[in-house]
Amino acid sequence: MIRKYSIVDLPDDEPYRWWKLYDDTYVIHYGEALDTFLLLGDKKALQIDTAYGRGDFANIVDMLKGDRDLIVVNTHEHFDHTGGNMFFPEVHMHPLAFENADKAFGPLDEKWLKNMPYPNYTKIPVEDSFVFDLGGRKVEVLHTPAHCKSSISLIDHGRRLLFPGDELDSGQANLNVFDSVKAFLKNCRRLYERRDEYDFIMPNHNGCPVSKSYLVDFITAAEHIVDGHPDLVDTEDVQNYCHGFFKGHLRAQIGNSCINYLPEGLVPERGF
Ligand SMILES: [Zn+2]
Incomplete structure (x- = not known):
């Protein structure tokens, strides 16, 4: 790999793997359970999320995009999606993500931070119904706040894929206060209408x-929670990428679709 970006390796860096879902669509996988996505159009490439920005992230993206111009977008403000933003001169995100996009989950290594080429990168707002045009491939933004107030989902009209960020995944939807379940239900109904x-x-x-x-x-599952008869299961023995993240959460599950949420009246230890 030709390395355009200089890299500061850290002792707890995890490995990357990447593969083609289609010839113009890459999954870039970091560590145990974190994926980002690179969509290639005729003229431009869209990188969806920047993981933690560890190791060779930016070099892998640079290699895979070829000679296309790169657009970078965050699905939401959490640092496992924004940590590599400072590799790039500008990053698109919902305006509600501006404040917290650079807040790490813990202290950052100073040498790593100093090495980042664009510490003051430009944040470009994208709101509901904005469309990225990659040349022969259009990607539409939907504002879908529940897991996080700044969450967007992206519909790739080229390859007919829905990128929901952390709003839902195969193992769980991590929600926050009880009202987030209502927001989640509204979002899921909207995404279902577009199925x-x-x-x-x-x-x-x-x-x-x-x-x-x-x-x-x-x-x-969300309807049952909102209606007051949730399908509660034990929080153990289910696939999970951040078990215990929400202290005191309940887990409602139908099929493989699980919702972690706080019961009405409880306030989370950390805000989202
Ligand atoms: Zn998240």
Whole structure:
């Protein structure tokens, strides 16, 4: 690989793997359960999320995009999706992500941070119904806040894929206060209404692509929570990428669609 970017390796860096879902669509996988995506159009490439920006992330993206101009977008503000933003001069995100996009989950290595080429990168706002035109491939933005207030989902009209960020995945939807479940239900119904426009869902964690039928189960599970008769299961023995993240959460599950949420009245230890 020709390395355009200089890299500061850290002792707890995890390995990358990447593969083609289609000839013009890459999954770039970091560590145990974190995926980002690179969509290639005729003229431009769209990188969806920047993981933690560890190791050779930017060099891998640079190699795979070829000679296309690169557009970078974050699905939401959490640092496992924004940590590599400072490799790039500008990054698109929902304006509600501006404030927290650079807030790491813990202290950052100073040498690593100093090495980043664009510490003051430009944040470009994208709101609901914005369309990225990659040349022969259009990608539409939907504002879908529940897991996080700045969450967007992306419908790739070229390859008929739905990228929901962390709003839902194959193992769980991590929600926050009780009202987030209501927001989640509204979002899922909206995505379900658009189901004829995509064939698979591409979450960032726990594996992808996944079937559209997850949405049906997520909607039913959320309806039951909101209606006061949740399908509660033990929080153990289920696939999970951040077990115990929400102290005191309940877990409702239908099929493989699980919703982690806080019961009404409880306030999370950390905000989203
Ligand atoms: Zn998240």
